[in-house]
Amino acid sequence: MGHRIALVGNPNSGKTTLFNGLTGSNQSVGNWPGVTIEKKSGKLKHQNFEAEIVDLPGVYSLSTISLEEEVTTKYILSKSMDLIVNIVDASNLERNLFLTHQLLDSSIPMIIALNCMDIAKAKFQDLNIPKLESLLGVPVVPITASKKHGLVDLIRVIEIANYEPRIPQKRYSEAIEKTILQFQSIVNDRFLATRFFEDGINVDKYSEHDELTKLTLQNALELAKKDYTLDFDMVLPDERYNLILTICNAVLTRNSVEIESSTDKIDKLLTHRILGLPLFLGIMFTVFYLSFGPIGTFITDGFVWLIEGFFSIIIGGIESVGMAPWVSSLVINGIFGGLAAVLGFLPQLTILFLFLSILEDSGYMARAAFIMDRVLRRFGLSGKSFIPMLIGFGCSVPAMAATRTLDKSEDRKITTMIIPFISCGAKAPIYGIIAGAIFASHSYLVVFSMYIIGIMVAIMSAILFKKTILKGASANYLMELPEYRMPTAKNTFLHTWERVKGFLIKAGTILLGAFIVIWFLSYFGFVDGTFRLLSYEEIEYSFLGLIGKALLPIFSPIGFSDWQATVAILTGFVAKESVVGTLGILYGVAGDVLESGTLLYPALQAAFTPLQAYSFMIFALLTTPCIAAIAAMKKELGSWKWLIFALVYELVVAYVAALLVYQLGSLGIGTLLTVLVFIVVIIIVFSTIRRIIKSKGSTCGSCTGCGIEGSCDIKSKRK
Amino acid sequence: MTLSELKPGESGRIIHVYSNNLRKRIIDMGLTNGTVIKVKKLAPLGDPMEILVRGYFLTLRKAEARTIEIERIGVDL
Ligand SMILES: Nc1nc2c(ncn2[C@@H]2O[C@H](COP(=O)(O)OP(=O)(O)O)[C@@H](O)[C@H]2O)c(=O)[nH]1
Ligand SMILES: [Mg+2]
Numbered sequence: 202m203g204h205r206i207a208l209v210g211n212p213n214s215g216k217t218t219l220f221n222g223l224t225g226s227n228q229s230v231g232n233w234p235g236v237t238i239e240k241k242s243g244k245l246k247h248q249n250f251e252a253e254i255v256d257l258p259g260v261y262s263l264s265t266i267s268l269e270e271e272v273t274t275k276y277i278l279s280k281s282m283d284l285i286v287n288i289v290d291a292s293n294l295e296r297n298l299f300l301t302h303q304l305l306d307s308s309i310p311m312i313i314a315l316n317c318m319d320i321a322k323a324k325f326q327d328l329n330i331p332k333l334e335s336l337l338g339v340p341v342v343p344i345t346a347s348k349k350h351g352l353v354d355l356i357r358v359i360e361i362a363n364y365e366p367r368i369p370q371k372r373y374s375e376a377i378e379k380t381i382l383q384f385q386s387i388v389n390d391r392f393l394a395t396r397f398f399e400d401g402i403n404v405d406k407y408s409e410h411d412e413l414t415k416l417t418l419q420n421a422l423e424l425a426k427k428d429y430t431l432d433f434d435m436v437l438p439d440e441r442y443n444l445i446l447t448i449c450n451a452v453l454t455r456n457s458v459e460i461e462s463s464t465d466k467i468d469k470l471l472t473h474r475i476l477g478l479p480l481f482l483g484i485m486f487t488v489f490y491l492s493f494g495p496i497g498t499f500i501t502d503g504f505v506w507l508i509e510g511f512f513s514i515i516i517g518g519i520e521s522v523g524m525a526p527w528v529s530s531l532v533i534n535g536i537f538g539g540l541a542a543v544l545g546f547l548p549q550l551t552i553l554f555l556f557l558s559i560l561e562d563s564g565y566m567a568r569a570a571f572i573m574d575r576v577l578r579r580f581g582l583s584g585k586s587f588i589p590m591l592i593g594f595g596c597s598v599p600a601m602a603a604t605r606t607l608d609k610s611e612d613r614k615i616t617t618m619i620i621p622f623i624s625c626g627a628k629a630p631i632y633g634i635i636a637g638a639i640f641a642s643h644s645y646l647v648v649f650s651m652y653i654i655g656i657m658v659a660i661m662s663a664i665l666f667k668k669t670i671l672k673g674a675s676a677n678y679l680m681e682l683p684e685y686r687m688p689t690a691k692n693t694f695l696h697t698w699e700r701v702k703g704f705l706i707k708a709g710t711i712l713l714g715a716f717i718v719i720w721f722l723s724y725f726g727f728v729d730g731t732f733r734l735l736s737y738e739e740i741e742y743s744f745l746g747l748i749g750k751a752l753l754p755i756f757s758p759i760g761f762s763d764w765q766a767t768v769a770i771l772t773g774f775v776a777k778e779s780v781v782g783t784l785g786i787l788y789g790v791a792g793d794v795l796e797s798g799t800l801l802y803p804a805l806q807a808a809f810t811p812l813q814a815y816s817f818m819i820f821a822l823l824t825t826p827c828i829a830a831i832a833a834m835k836k837e838l839g840s841w842k843w844l845i846f847a848l849v850y851e852l853v854v855a856y857v858a859a860l861l862v863y864q865l866g867s868l869g870i871g872t873l874l875t876v877l878v879f880i881v882v883i884i885i886v887f888s889t890i891r892r893i894i895k896s897k898g899s900t901c902g903s904c905t906g907c908g909i910e911g912s913c914d915i916k917s918k919r920k
Numbered sequence: 921m922t923l924s925e926l927k928p929g930e931s932g933r934i935i936h937v938y939s940n941n942l943r944k945r946i947i948d949m950g951l952t953n954g955t956v957i958k959v960k961k962l963a964p965l966g967d968p969m970e971i972l973v974r975g976y977f978l979t980l981r982k983a984e985a986r987t988i989e990i991e992r993i994g995v996d997l
Contacts, residue, residue: 262948295974296950431953434944435937439952477964571979575965584968678968679942679984682977
């Protein structure tokens with residue numbers, strides 16, 4: 202029972218903020234188009250009133266091109282809600298009212314929530330709401346969702362709203378009304394008729410018609426086309442915008458002098474012709490430097506010291522009580538060994554998440570896409586693909602979901618398949634602990650190189666896919682640049698906390714479980730024919746020891762010299778954090794090791810040469826993602842065939858890259874040189890591929906296949 | 921002339937939008953015939969471009985901009 206109310210509006214108009222305000226939930230908001238990619242529902246409770254609120258992905262128009270937008274259009278055309286709350290960004294009235302205008306053709310009851318009143322008040326001299334209400338014919342409630350202003354008023358209006366079907370007004374010119382009526386006589390619905398008018402037979406995706414109706418419609422369409430001089434698909438949008446302009450002029454009093462907005466000022470710098478690109482790279486570098494450089498490491502060391510202290514006390518307690526040996530082994534080696542290694546990275550991850558959240562909330566993400574489009578286009582991607590890739594630095598799972606904002610299925614597939622190469626937050630501890638132990642003062646450079654290599658491999662894979670299995674993929678790019686918004690402390694905190702919480706929950710559930718299993722498999726085994734708990738010196742006889750040793754020949758060409766490393770890599774399949782946890786369990790962060798300085802370092806220093814360490818990290822970086830990401834990947838790719846292909850591809854790439862590093866390095870040229878050689882090799886492969894593209898591929902945006910780069914623009918050809 | 925030929929700071933009025941991959945979306949986002957647009961800037965690598973249309977900032981590639989026929993106008997938005 203209770204009404205079902207759908208929030209519909211343009212991307213970035215504040216729907217999710219309002220949804221959170223109405224339902225008291227904490228869905229993530231972000232200042233770039235496409236944050237909400239699936240519909241989510243929650244409960245609105247206010248005194249005696251109860252309703253279900255549905256948050257839908259933002260759309261600019263009901264004629265849709267991307268997958269996430271289809272969710273919204275389908276939902277509206279199926280009339281699954283009792284009331285639409287249309288969120289209109291008051292600071293961007295003209296464009297926002299286009300969708301409103303389309304929605305008004307339907308008979309679904311509707312209320313307008315006029316959001317961002319704080320910005321509108323600063324931007325316009327006056328906004329006449331009663332007049333807007335009377336011109337649109339539906340209630341209009343001014344709100345500022347981010348400050349929770351006006352929500353009570355909105356709820357009251359929702360409560361007393363008329364839930365009977367609305368009768369859409371006739372608003373258009375005679376000729377247009379006539380055409381609508383013609384279509385209406387075929388499909389029996391004014392809303393559907395206007396949709397057909399604007400979107401042509403595309404509408405068929407959302408409502409089933411039999412062949413005869415389709416044919417009649419098509420004929421009616423051909424006939425109607427003759428009545429207009431304007432292109433038929435522009436007739437209705439053009440009429441709408443003209444009507445909207447009249448409305449805007451009637452309700453808005455604009456400031457006589459346009460003041461330069463702060464967005465303008467910031468953008469002058471951040472998307473500057475010359476400074477834009479260096480600034481972008483600088484920002485990225487700064488984020489990673491702060492997270493993994495001296496500062497992040499310093500904080501982490503302090504934190505590790507605390508964990509050590511805490512665990513030592515407990516371990517001391519356990520030992521003094523004198524429990525069964527297997528219990529103390531479980532607690533010391535399994536649980537603490539694993540968790541201590543993972544939790545140590547909480548501070549660094551928090552810093553990384555904090556910066557990602559600020560980037561998302563401020564509106565810089567969209568600028569990054571704008572700046573990078575020209576680059577990504579070469580690889581068959583769009584600047585918009587850059588946003589999922591950036592999110593991928595946090596976690597692959599939401600990153601893969603975010604690919605749904607991309608218009609084309611090839612583009613989506615390519616982006617989804619390369620996201621695992623983007624080093625996610627969970628892989629950071631692997632580099633952190635190994636680079637920290639082995640490369641000491643250069644560790645943040647080593648970590649940074651991991652990120653760069655990940656990005657390069659991702660890009661090369663995109664090119665490869667575009668040239669081979671997804672031929673002719675060419676992504677579209679059309680994107681609104683939202684106004685910069687100062688990330689609010691609360692929002693940033695919530696955003697960061699969400700991710701940190703996710704990490705902690707994972708540590709407390711999946712990882713803890715995995716560590717116990719790993720502990721069992723590595724501390725029990727048959728020695729001298731009896732099955733029993735093994736001591737640390739005997740763990741090579743454990744189950745995992747046997748498996749690791751059996752698989753070692755496969756991994757030894759890439760530099761793995763003991764079974765512990767092999768096993769650790771394998772457990773990354775469960776979650777990338779467990780690689781470090783497993784290292785913790787297997788290299789024994791127990792008892793006395795805990796007291797001797799930074800957790801795992803001495804054991805790792807004994808187990809890895811710098812070269813082996815680098816090769817290990819490369820393999821960990823590039824190999825197949827964790828099970829959660831694989832599930833997300835399956836969902837986005839849609840088929841087992843593609844999924845298996847992607848996974849095999851990643852495995853092969855990881856192996857070959859690690860092999861290259863290790864074998865080159867083994868020639869005895871020193872680690873730093875190896876890294877250099879490796880990067881040079883990448884660049885050579887990279888430019889070869891580029892040459893291949895130049896010789897036969899097309900890279901001109903929307904035109905596919907003319908084969909000569911730049912030939913679409915004769916003037917700019919070979920400047 | 922087409923939108924791609926406008927320099928940053930210049931304005932134009934749309935005469936026609938020729939077919940391209942994104943035509944429908946471009947129209948729905950407010951680039952209908954007669955609309956006045958102003959070029960804000962080009963991306964650091966020269967493409968895409970940022971325009972001011974109907975009071976908001978839209979970025980599009982030159983490939984699409986080339987399919988939008990405009991006439992240059994002197995007035996400022
Ligand atoms: N100044 C201001 N910002 C807002 C308001 N409502 C939402 N925002 C911000 O607008 C951005 C987009 O909000 P979001 O809810 O994710 O929009 P959605 O894409 O429509 O779901 C976020 O950065 C919000 O903090 C408002 O009333 N005033
Ligand atoms: Mg949203």
